[in-house]
Amino acid sequence: MIAPAILFLLSAAGLAAAVLLPGWSDLVLVAGPAALASLYLLLRAARTGLRRKHWVILDGSNVMHWQDGVPRLDVLREVLAQARALGMTPGVVFDANAGHLLFGRYLDDKGFARQLGLPRDRVMVVAKGTPADPTILTAARDLGARIISNDRFRDWAADFPELATPGQLIRGGYRTDGLWLDTGAENGGR
Structure with a gap:
């Protein structure tokens, strides 16, 4: 400017x-x-x-298990809707086996984007044999984004010290009253 x-x-x-x-x-x-x-x-x-975007990266393979430990596409859709309602612009990264867990077959970026109603450039399925964690963490770093996941990414903490920043990780899950996301707003998160 x-x-x-x-x-x-x-x-x-x-x-x-x-x-x-x-x-x-x-x-x-x-x-x-x-x-x-x-x-x-x-x-x-x-x-x-x-209108600056407040990016958030969903750890799709983690989030899809939040309800009863069973992988569900509806869980991802609900978390995406909640993130949007909070003014965030979401992207999703999946492990290569996510399609097999949800649909019994491989699903690529385009297929997941269609299923989730997201633009294709906001969805990524990592290559088989490649962990999604470094892709999630690198995307978050590059975009200045927060991460929605219950994973603590402990194996990657040395390479990504920003994980220690309060509010960088948004945890969530389901309770009797439905979906909850700990955005850190009450604890000084972004």
């Missing part, structure tokens, strides 16, 4: 010079459109900043 602000200030100064200084009136032909364009960019950057 700094670059559009600088452009706007420079073009506004050019407009002022074109209006106030004799012989500089032709500068209005360049400074005027530049001021309008930079003002548009400045307003757009401000509006986009207000």
